[in-house]
Amino acid sequence: MIEQIFFDTDCISSFLWVDRTDILLKLYGKQIILPEQVLDELSNPSVRHLTTKVNQLLSQNQIGTEKILVGTEESKLYYMLTRNPQIGQKRIGRGEASAIALAKTRKGILAGNNLKDIQYYIELYRLRNLTTPMILRNALLRRLIDETEGNTIWAKMINRRRKLPNATFTDYPESLK
Template identity: 35%
Template sequence: YDTDCLECFLFVDAGYILEELFTKIVIPEQVYMELMDNNTPPIVKTNFNKLKDGFVETREIPFMSQEYTNYKLIKKGFWSQTGKCCGDGESAAMALAHLNNGIVASNNLSDVEEYIDSLGIELITSSMILSKAVEKDIIGENTANRLWKGMVKEGIDLPKNSFTKYYDELYETDCERFLKSEL
């Protein structure tokens, strides 16, 4: 998980959706540090701490490991055709996913799309996660729209102005574009 995707659910107190959909999530230590930063809103920290014990695995990237090398190459833009550099959290999440056959959870498509394409990494976004939660009857459409509105109110950039519009117009395309397997 990258910080931006996880924060979407923490801002609106919807970590329960992640707990219902996934047995655990892995965040790089860099993402944990971003979440615990002094500038992170207290609601995000509070809701992160409410996630059940053992659900979030914080993974360190050991110095000089293959993961570390990949992390640095992505962060500095050396694997990019355009020299695109990524932030600490995004770079670490992609390095871990690439070497561990994982899925990157990020909303920063402009930053990660080139890397997920070239490295063959699967991607999920908060929009896709909400959609899957509705499909699995974890939440209803009205709740998804309310959460979507709450995320937008917090300044989160989502692809459509409502959950329903996203689901009807983009969800299927996003799944085909970013996922090779079923969530």
């Protein structure tokens, strides 16, 4: 069975903003799932062009989408994450919460960047996690991009206010050592 990868809004947006969803499709293909709440967040009129790109990917069946149904384990977890978090934890966004709830209950992978908000839940639920830097590194290792192209993509993401852990893509693998 192919493992589903549940993307939160920030992670999928990193690639949408720089028009490089081709990297995601080559690496993960139909494993890519956007929770309905992520689609809702992307439907903001101020980012209509991102909605258009996502709708195109969906209409071509290149990615999938999932709903959280009321009364399910995932809906209870989603509610807890967004409305009634555990003591000492803050509420997280709908996109992050839906991706976490689906990844946990469907035994998938979480694609989320905001580790400050979600690291606790990644550890608590023992979720496998991908971040934008990890995805770019995987693309480099699979020779889908080279280091120069990785640096160009990284710089464009930073220009689009994506928060990345290093100034350049070249610095990222070094920071893992």
